[in-house]
Amino acid sequence: MTKSFWSLALLVLFAFNTSAFAQTSSLSVEKIMQDPKWMGTFPENVNWDTQSKNIYFDYNPEGNPADSLYKINISDLDKIKKVSLAERKAMPGRYGTWNSNQTKKLYTEDGALWVYELKNDRSKELIDLGSRIGNYTFLADESQIAFEYDNNAYVLDTETGMLSKITNIREGKAPEDRSKKLSEKDQWLKDENLSLLQIVREREEQDSISKAYREMTADPNPYTFYAGDESVSGLQVSPKADFVTIMLMQRDRGESTNVPNYVDASGYTQDLRARSKVGKDNTENSLAIYNVKKDTVYKVDTSKLLGITDLPDYTSDYPDREWEEKERDVIISQAVFSDDGSKAIVNIRSKDNKDRWIALLNLEDGSLETLDRQRDEAWIAGPGIGWSFGGGTLGWLPDNKHIYFQSEASGYSHLYLLDVTTGTKKALTEGEYEVFDPFLSKDKKSWFLTTSEVDPGERHFYTMPVMGGKMEKLTSMPGNNEVSLSPDEKYMAIRHSYSNKPWELYFKKTGSKAEAQQLTSGQSEAFKSYNWRVPQNIRFEAEDGAMVPARLYVPDASVKNNAAVVFVHGAGYLQNAHKWWSSYFREYMFNNMLTDLGYTVIDIDYRASSGYGRDWRTGIYRHMGGKDLSDQVDGVKYLIENYDIDPDKVGIYGGSYGGFITLMALFTEADTFKAGAALRSVTDWAHYNHGYTSNILNEPTHDPIAYKRSSPIYFAEGLKGDLLIEHGMVDTNVHFQDVVRLTQRLIELGKDNWELAVYPVEDHSFVEPSSWTDEYKRILKLFNESLLGIE
CATH class of the missing domain: 3.40.50.1820 (Alpha/Beta hydrolase fold, catalytic domain)
Incomplete structure (x- = not known):
C-alpha cells in the first residue's frame, strides 16, 4: 500500500475520533x-379535608422561596386554588386521632387540645394548659379523652368538663424518709442529745404530736412514682383508664464527635456537635405499668422471652473468645391496647439486631407471653417491621383477639394475622413481593395496602377482605402510585410518577375502572x-x-x-x-x-x-x-x-x-x-x-x-x-x-x-x-x- 493511502486512512481515523469526542448534548x-x-413544580404532602371534598397539597407554581398550600375541590377538578392564610388557620389540624367510627377527631393547635366533629364540620377547643399536650386518645367511653401533660396522664370528661389526673409521676429520686430506722450508733447519739438538751427534747415531742395530727386529718396521699435516673418518654392510657404504661429511658449513645465549621459567620472555627461512632450503645429503655386500682407501678419483665440468651452465629468465628450466654439487652415499644382494653401487646427488639418479638402483655403483673418471634442471623428489618422503638405495622382487629403485623418469615415482608387466644398465625399476603403501609378500612371489614406484586419496580394500591382473600387492584398507571384515600374512602388522590416523568397529582373514584384524571402539570417548558x-x-x-x-x-x-x-x-x-x-x-x-x-x-x-x-x-x-x-x-x-x-x-x-x-x-x-x-x-x-x-x-x-x-x-x-x-x-x-x-x-x-x-x-x-x-x-x-x- 502506498504512503498516500496510509495518510488518507490516518486522516479519516482522526476525523472519526474527533467527531466522536466532540459529541454534544443540549x-x-x-x-x-x-x-x-427550573424543572417545574410538583405536588407534595397530599391529603384530604375531613369532609372528603378538597384535596390539599404543597405546591409552588409562583416560584416562591418555599411551597404554599393549594387545594382542588372534587366538584371542579380543573381549578387549582391557593389556600389563604385565613382559611388555613380555620382548618382543623392535618394530623390527629379519630374515634372508632371516625366522626370525631382530636388534634392540637398552639398547645391546646381541640375536637373536630364531622357532622357539623366544626372544631371546639377542649382544654389549654399552656404547654404541650401529647398522646391524646379517645377512651372506650368516647365522652372521655386521655392525654399526657407534663409527664403525667390525665382524663377529661367532655360532657362534664371534669379533669382528672390519674398518675403522679416525678423524675428523679424519691426524697429520703427521715423516719427510717437509725443505725445503732446514730440512735445512741440522738437519745443522748435529747436527754441532755431540754429545748431540743421539747421541740422533738411537739414535732411528733404535729406529725400525728397531720397524718390523722390529711387526705390519703396519692402514690408517687419516681423515675430515678430514667426519664419519662411517653405515657399510654388504656381504653378503660385502668392502666397506664410508662416508657422510661436512659440515654447514653457514647461520646459525641465534633465537626469543625471553618466558614462560620463569626469568622471563627466553630465545632458542630455530631453523632457518636459505632460501638456499644448504652441507651436503656424499659416499660412500666401503673395499675390504677392497685395504685402501684411495676416494670415489664423481658427476661423470659423465647431465646433471650441466644448467641449470634458470628461468634463461632472467634473461638478464642469466651462468649457469655446471658439475657440480651432489648428495646421495648409502647403498649398497643385492644379496643376493649382487656389486652395489650408490645414489640420488642434485641439490641444486637437479631430478634424481634411480639408479646402479649399481662397488665396485672408485667409478664410477657411470646406470640411471634422473628430471628435473623443478619439483622431484623424490612418494610413494615419497624426500627428502634417503633413497632412498624402492629395493631388489633375489632374482635379484640386478632393482632396484625408484618414479618419477613417467608423471605418477603408480608401481612399476618395472629389469634392471641390460640396462637394461630395466618399469612394474609404471600409471594415474591413486598407489602407497604397496610391499614384498615373505616368499617374495619377490609384492608387497603400498597404492594410490588405487579413488578419490583412498580407500586400499586389494593383492597382485600380483612381476614384475607383476593386482592383487588385499585390503580393501573405503570410506575409508582402513592394513594391518599379520602376519609369517606370514595375517592383516591394519587401522586404518580414514571421513570422519565416527575410526580403529578391524579384523581380517581375508588374501585372505578376508568382512567385516573390528571390534575397537575408541573413541568416547566425548559x-x-x-x-x-x-x-x-x-x-x-x-x-x-x-x-x-x-x-x-x-x-x-x-x-x-x-x-x-x-x-x-x-x-x-x-x-x-x-x-x-x-x-x-x-x-x-x-x-x-x-x-x-x-x-x-x-x-x-x-x-x-x-x-x-x-x-x-x-x-x-x-x-x-x-x-x-x-x-x-x-x-x-x-x-x-x-x-x-x-x-x-x-x-x-x-x-x-x-x-x-x-x-x-x-x-x-x-x-x-x-x-x-x-x-x-x-x-x-x-x-x-x-x-x-x-x-x-x-x-x-x-x-x-x-x-x-x-x-x-x-x-x-x-x-x-x-x-x-x-x-x-x-x-x-x-x-x-x-x-x-x-x-x-x-x-x-x-x-x-x-x-x-x-x-x-x-x-x-x-x-x-x-x-x-x-x-x-x-x-x-x-x-x-x-x-x-x-x-
Whole structure:
C-alpha cells in the first residue's frame, strides 16, 4: 500500500475520533445542577379535608422561596386554588386521632387540645394548659379523652368538663424518709442529745404530736412514682383508664464527635456537635405499668422471652473468645391496647439486631407471653417491621383477639394475622413481593395496602377482605402510585410518577375502572424541551447465579464511544432501578447527558437494595464491599459481552454508600474500573454511626473481621486507576474526617493518581447549586480524560 493511502486512512481515523469526542448534548452540568425549581413544580404532602371534598397539597407554581398550600375541590377538578392564610388557620389540624367510627377527631393547635366533629364540620377547643399536650386518645367511653401533660396522664370528661389526673409521676429520686430506722450508733447519739438538751427534747415531742395530727386529718396521699435516673418518654392510657404504661429511658449513645465549621459567620472555627461512632450503645429503655386500682407501678419483665440468651452465629468465628450466654439487652415499644382494653401487646427488639418479638402483655403483673418471634442471623428489618422503638405495622382487629403485623418469615415482608387466644398465625399476603403501609378500612371489614406484586419496580394500591382473600387492584398507571384515600374512602388522590416523568397529582373514584384524571402539570417548558429517556429495566446474571436488576441507558450507535459508566445509588437499603421518578433526579439527568455524549450507563440495584426481599436485603451482612461490589463487576461484564464496551473504558461514581462502593471498586477491582468518583464516602465503617452500621457489621470490638474486610482504608494500596474524592467539610453524617484519614493513607502509600475536592459549606446532602455544579463538572472531566483521553 502506498504512503498516500496510509495518510488518507490516518486522516479519516482522526476525523472519526474527533467527531466522536466532540459529541454534544443540549444538557449541560450547569443546567442540570441549577436550583431544581427550573424543572417545574410538583405536588407534595397530599391529603384530604375531613369532609372528603378538597384535596390539599404543597405546591409552588409562583416560584416562591418555599411551597404554599393549594387545594382542588372534587366538584371542579380543573381549578387549582391557593389556600389563604385565613382559611388555613380555620382548618382543623392535618394530623390527629379519630374515634372508632371516625366522626370525631382530636388534634392540637398552639398547645391546646381541640375536637373536630364531622357532622357539623366544626372544631371546639377542649382544654389549654399552656404547654404541650401529647398522646391524646379517645377512651372506650368516647365522652372521655386521655392525654399526657407534663409527664403525667390525665382524663377529661367532655360532657362534664371534669379533669382528672390519674398518675403522679416525678423524675428523679424519691426524697429520703427521715423516719427510717437509725443505725445503732446514730440512735445512741440522738437519745443522748435529747436527754441532755431540754429545748431540743421539747421541740422533738411537739414535732411528733404535729406529725400525728397531720397524718390523722390529711387526705390519703396519692402514690408517687419516681423515675430515678430514667426519664419519662411517653405515657399510654388504656381504653378503660385502668392502666397506664410508662416508657422510661436512659440515654447514653457514647461520646459525641465534633465537626469543625471553618466558614462560620463569626469568622471563627466553630465545632458542630455530631453523632457518636459505632460501638456499644448504652441507651436503656424499659416499660412500666401503673395499675390504677392497685395504685402501684411495676416494670415489664423481658427476661423470659423465647431465646433471650441466644448467641449470634458470628461468634463461632472467634473461638478464642469466651462468649457469655446471658439475657440480651432489648428495646421495648409502647403498649398497643385492644379496643376493649382487656389486652395489650408490645414489640420488642434485641439490641444486637437479631430478634424481634411480639408479646402479649399481662397488665396485672408485667409478664410477657411470646406470640411471634422473628430471628435473623443478619439483622431484623424490612418494610413494615419497624426500627428502634417503633413497632412498624402492629395493631388489633375489632374482635379484640386478632393482632396484625408484618414479618419477613417467608423471605418477603408480608401481612399476618395472629389469634392471641390460640396462637394461630395466618399469612394474609404471600409471594415474591413486598407489602407497604397496610391499614384498615373505616368499617374495619377490609384492608387497603400498597404492594410490588405487579413488578419490583412498580407500586400499586389494593383492597382485600380483612381476614384475607383476593386482592383487588385499585390503580393501573405503570410506575409508582402513592394513594391518599379520602376519609369517606370514595375517592383516591394519587401522586404518580414514571421513570422519565416527575410526580403529578391524579384523581380517581375508588374501585372505578376508568382512567385516573390528571390534575397537575408541573413541568416547566425548559424541562419538557428535552426528550428524557426511559431507561431499560433489565436483569443480568451475577457470579452466584442471582439475577440483578438494573436500569440501562444506551446511546445512539452514531455517538457511541464504547465507554461505560456505572452509577451506584446511596443509602444501601434503597431502590433505584425502578419505574418511577428517582430521588436521584440530578444523577438521572447527568446519566442522560452522559448517554448523549456516547457513554453507556448502568444503574444497579445491587445486593442490599430494597424491594427484593430478605435475602437481597441482607446480602452484605458482615461484608460490605462483597456481593454489593461483585454485582457492579458483573454488571460491567454484562455490558462488555452485550454492548461492545471496551474493558479499558469503564468508570464508576456514586455518593455516600455509592461513594464507599466506588472506593472499594478502585481499590479491589482495579482491573475492571479505570476511573471513579467517590462522593461523601465512608472510608472506615468503624467511624460511622451505630444504628446503621451495627445492624450490618455488628460492633467493631465484637466482630473486627467484618469491619476490616468492609472498610476501603484497609485496601488503598490497590489503587491503580484515576480517583476523584469529593466531600463536604461540614458533613455531620459521613464526617470529613473519613476522607482526611484516607488522604493521609494515600500519601503514605505514595499514590499520585488521585485528587480531593472539598466543599467548605456543604453537609452530607449538598444544597448550593454552585457546589453541585463544581462537583459534577469534575466528574465529567474525570471520565472524559481517563476513559476517552479528552483533555
